[in-house]
Amino acid sequence: MKSVNLKETRQRKYILEQVRKLSSHPTAEDLYFAINKKFPAVSKATLYRNLDNFCKKGLIKRIEGKYQRFDGNVKPHNHIKCVYCGRVDDIFFDIEINSKKLKKLGYKIEDFAVAINGICPKCAKNKVK
Numbered sequence: 001m002k003s004v005n006l007k008e009t010r011q012r013k014y015i016l017e018q019v020r021k022l023s024s025h026p027t028a029e030d031l032y033f034a035i036n037k038k039f040p041a042v043s044k045a046t047l048y049r050n051l052d053n054f055c056k057k058g059l060i061k062r063i064e065g066k067y068q069r070f071d072g073n074v075k076p077h078n079h080i081k082c083v084y085c086g087r088v089d090d091i092f093f094d095i096e097i098n099s100k101k102l103k104k105l106g107y108k109i110e111d112f113a114v115a116i117n118g119i120c121p122k123c124a125k126n127k128v129k
């Protein structure tokens with residue numbers, strides 16, 4: 001039994017490492033491919049369960065959208081997403097929010113996330129052809 005637990009711990013550590021290493025905001029599918037190379041025994045169900053746990057613990061973040069992606073960077077930042085290929089890039093510059101208008105709604109702001117949609121350089125280039 002002990003060896004099974006040890007193996008699971010190693011797998012869990014590796015999954016977390018992969019999410020943090022892949023700055024491309026990998027989908028669960030991307031991660032499955034990456035992890036499968038090293039741990040072929042890890043099923044998709046196990047992977048999803050682990051990703052879910054990491055999110056709950058705040059170790060990684062889930063990016064909602066058509067393709068569910070994961071972010072190993074939990075520091076506050078925003079995202080820009082390509083509407084064609086689903087690629088997600090980080091935005092580190094400040095985005096101004098209209099706090100006056102929000103105050104009118106009676107809210108005190110805790111934090112916010114902005115999702116910007118666009119066309120990535122690669123897709124823009126392909127479209128021109």
Ligand SMILES: [Zn+2]
Nearest residue numbers: 082085120123
């Ligand atoms: Zn694109």
Ligand SMILES: [Zn+2]
Nearest residue numbers: 071073079090
């Ligand atoms: Zn990000």
